[in-house]
């Protein structure tokens with residue numbers, strides 16, 4: 121059962137699409153404190169808390185404090201409270217109750233989940249205006265499904281977007297892209313996508329392509345498409361201030377950019393230098409910006425990733441000026457231990473400074489609203505601009521779209537990637553733990569930068585991360601320009617990478633079917649064990665996941681090991697894959713096992729009464745056919761598996 125309550129006078133977010141009556145009574149279970157602008161709920165000793173989407177730490181969120189305030193922070197350490205997304209839905213769960221809570225508020229909100237007091241979950245609002253949805257159900261999956269119904273169906277990408285994609289910040293020319301495709305083909309490693317980072321643009325201007333670096337872009341897109349490879353360009357939020365640049369000029373002329381208090385367009389700086397930010401919250405501006413994607417669609421592009429849409433800010437012109445004014449004070453000063461830190465802090469304060477979010481306004485639903493009040497909706501509405509435009513421009517085609525920043529509601533228009541992680545083993549594990557939480561909030565087409573974005577990857581980390589990445593719908597290897605090259609063909613074990621990616625392609629009928637079921641039935645693709653098993657051990661497993669209806673996975677996320685402990689909540693059939701057509705099978709009893717999983721091996725466990733179909737892989741998703749499948753079964757008939765095409 122789901123009920124909607126209201127606090128104050130919330131700004132609508134459009135995250136919930138179902139019309140619901142507001143319940144007149146006060147919010148049950150919670151203690152409301154109007155002075156502290158908080159809601160407080162007591163947690164039972166064995167309550168677990170699941171959800172909150174893309175955040176740090178474990179599957180069970182208890183014991184940390186999280187802030188819903190979208191932040192461009194490239195260092196995802198466990199002390200962090202905010203990352204790029206605000207996905208304010210969680211479930212408090214024990215054998216006594218399963219209570220889903222969606223806190224719908226577009227501004228800053230903090231979830232203190234047993235951080236200050238171990239048995240209290242305290243929600244503190246910056247503005248005490250919010251819609252609160254409470255969902256009581258018998259099962260975790262039931263609660264999730266009810267929630268997902270009211271926020272609408274999750275985005276479904278084109279089928280080819282379930283292939284493998286190579287990306288890197290720093291592919292500067294068409295020839296470099298050709299080389300990536302050639303090397304993958306030479307190594308026999310399947311590939312469907314190559315991503316274009318900001319390097320493809322002319323001076324980092326959205327919807328332009330550098331003629332010098334990518335001459336005859338349209339032909340190039342076609343040439344790659346003939347090879348079965350989709351080019352997927354990045355789009356940034358900031359629009360370069362430059363006379364003669366149509367996007368800039370139209371935006372200024374029509375008043376489509378975010379404005380300061382005095383009505384001037386806000387001037388900030390990001391990659392292109394000085395920029396304006398489109399007001400994606402303004403219906404007209406959103407439509408205008410969405411139509412711009414047509415420039416690239418017309419060149420044959422059919423997928424995009426939206427970046428820097430928290431929005432990330434290197435500095436605003438006004439704040440920079442204030443900093444320069446204050447720097448003068450330090451000129452004649454000898455920097456002692458205090459002033460040294462103050463000075464450093466002062467200079468560092470120009471980037472992603474929260475005070476900048478109070479310097480500009482949106483025209484949202486007929487009202488002028490200061491940015492910080494609706495901050496978490498910015499990336500959502502950038503992606504919505506694109507999604508709504510695709511519906512207008514090419515209603516019969518699916519376009520690939522995923523974003524860095526997000527809010528619930530955006531899941532209807534695109535997926536997410538988890539931003540700038542590091543080539544760290546702990547971030548592989550974080551990737552594992554974020555997936556089910558993202559799924560709960562509706563974000564099905566998601567994944568992290570496989571191998572890690574920043575820092576230098578090692579071959580074994582990339583192998584292990586790939587062995588998990590073959591299960592994430594968004595399966596993309598991405599890295600920053602100043603790191604060790606991270607394409608699979610750069611490493612010695614090309615054949616192992618080939619086997620892993622081929623296994624992904626062999627799994628495509630299953631992955632696609634399970635993704636479609638999750639989308640159409642408002643279900644999750646990745647589930648913590650606790651969602652289907654209620655024995656004490658299952659409730660605490662943080663490094664194994666159920667994946668679709670048939671299997672459990674247990675990724676290896678530690679260096680220098682040749683196996684791992686796996687807990688089986690029931691009897692299952694283990695498949696130890698070395699390749700799609702080379703594997704060991706063994707039926708294992710419920711309980712604890714230490715299982716070998718070498719660098720070239722992937723552990724999959726078929727659940728009782730279930731079937732795992734496998735196709736013959738191909739170099740592109742289009743070569744993988746959903747007919748003539750091999751069926752790996754555990755006490756089930758092959759015909760019982762329902763393939764979705």
Ligand code: MIG
Pocket residue numbers: 288289317318354427428524539540573598599600
């Ligand atoms: O400030 O476009 O998260 O994936 O490679 C960095 C360059 C801007 C951040 C994205 C990353 C991308 C990078 N971008």
